[in-house]
Amino acid sequence: MPTVAGPRAHWVSVVTVAFLAAFVLAVAALVAADLWFTNVEAMQKVLASEEIRHAVRLSLLTSVCSLVLVVVFSIPVGYALSRYRFPGSVVLDAVVDLPIVMPPVILGVSLLVFFRTPIGRMIESVEWMRFVYTVKGIVLCQFFLTASLGIRAAKAAFDAADQRLERLALTLGCTHGQAFWKVAVPMARGGLAAGAVMAWARAVGVFGPLLIFVGAVPMKTAVMPTIVYLEVSIGHIESALAVAMLLLAMAMVALVLLHWLGAGRRRWWAS
């Protein structure tokens, strides 16, 4: 049986692995506690509830829509921030990060206030552009809360992709557009995909601004996190935890995907 050579154990490896084990144990303890508190009956009830099934479907639909928007925005924005320096670029860079540090509830309030301004009222006056208390509003909240993560990940991915290779592609016959799509984007694909999955996982869990901006109306605007809140508020802790377990399972799938993509699937996207 062949043996695989690994790093020799030393105090740094022992200490860092101990910290890793402690953190994993802490997370596992939380999940185990949730599982212990809920029960099969609650899980069956949750799966049978039309309101909760609607919330699951709405969560998936809105988070996928916001993911598409995040990808469409974060690739060009991340590229521009990575490649170009212009007056005010440092300020723009900071503004992009603002939604990350902004408390989520404040975002909900800000969106509500914006749609009371003349411009916001004008947008709301268009039938298919209504956001306040609508499903589109859920996508808007999720987009604002997750776009910064996507952009930051895209910028880091393009920073790591060697710009000289794009320039070299120009000498091989590429237009600037071809150099972007055939060289820069594929080279950054791992980071871009990881950013997209992270943004999606965050979008599924958005809660605070939704309560303020779209409300928590079952069968209309209630998504999984708001259902958890509603169940807790009426004392149905088991049901809330069962929904939370569903949410956790979805997030786990996304995170496994994130690490799989982060590991670099080189042949997956060879152009």
Added chain:
Amino acid sequence: MLKIKQLAFQAGEFRVEVADLQIAAGEYFVLLGPNGSGKTLLLSCLSGLLRAERGTILVDGRDVTQLEPRRRQIGYVPQDYGLFPHMDVARNITFALRVRGMGHAAALERLTPLIDLLNLRGLLAHWPLTLSGGERQKVALARALAIQPFLLLLDEPVSALDWPTRAEVLEQLRRVQKELAVTTLHVCHSLDEAMAVADRAGVMIGGRLAQAGRLEELIARPVNAEVARLLRPAPAATRRADERREC
């Protein structure tokens, strides 16, 4: 054929000026110069990655001075070879034809003679990260030659290789260049390297072309002390020059 007339451009604080340089069709020209003398900047300008402020660049009689890099048909092999890490060797080599609309299989078939010439058939399915320095150099050369360039630019093509591999790669460079009769401008700072491949050579110092001519002439009659210092042959270089004269 390459003709440079009164070329000047600025890169940051550094200015490059080449008053007159001519490289005949099919000639292998080596541009020598110390680090920071502007050799790589000149290649960037010739390939169109840096804009010329004034002067003209004629390649095969065509004025390419204001053309975009993709329209110049100049093959460029950078110092670190610049292979695309997300493509295997075959796709690296066919890249230039694929961006012109040709399919991968058709491009590979079209490039078969070049692949065989560089003995790359066994490496086509490999990934750049798994190649040795000499293999990467050959793949980068094949990729640059795939467009059938009027001019081939080589930026210190063997500086990253060990000595035995250098000799082998230089010999191969010379053989391929002769076979394809492609006009070649090779920059380096090693006289030994220049001796191995050059038909003629030039010396660049401080962003200016100080002298150009046959290598033996440059060594015998340097225009100034700096050129003389750069062209002071190492023992191995002297030996090789002697060997070539005897041949």
